[in-house]
Amino acid sequence: MxxxxxxxxxxxxxxxxxxxxxxxxxxxxxxxxxxxxxxxxxxEGEIVVVDPKCGSFRCPKCNTVITSRYDHYCRDCGQKFDWRETR
CATH class of the missing domain: 1.10.12 (Lyase 2-enoyl-coa Hydratase; Chain  A, domain 2)
Known part of the structure; x- marks a missing residue:
């Protein structure tokens, strides 16, 4: 609810x-x-950070690597992701 x-x-x-x-x-x-x-x-959804060196995606709040591109929330801190600009 x-x-x-x-x-x-x-x-x-x-x-x-x-x-x-x-x-x-x-x-x-x-x-x-x-x-x-x-x-x-x-x-509030935050735009996912793309690491320029290796192209991996990182959480904008806690800077951990996102393992799945289809995650909507960070597994460590719970931050909501906004994937619109990266897809």
Whole structure:
């Protein structure tokens, strides 16, 4: 099931209201906001980087070699690929 960004942010606000305002509560809020930031940073597709020396394809976020040309996401960091300019 897909959720919109607005629904996820409102769920985040509801969760953070229920977390206590102590050290563990602040840590929980930080972890939750980091997870949401990481999730939303992956949604945008990035153009795949082509290595000029050997012609291999690399992930634009973590710079790992892409083994299959038909992958839509990086296996290491989860970055979505945009293959339109390389095919």
């Amino acid at each position: 897909k959720y919109t960004k607005r629904e996820i942010i409102s769920a985040y606000r509801i969760l953070t209201k229920n977390i206590q305002q102590n050290d563990l509560g602040w840590r929980g809020k930080m972890i939750l906001s980091d997870v949401l930031d990481d999730y939303f940073s992956r949604i």
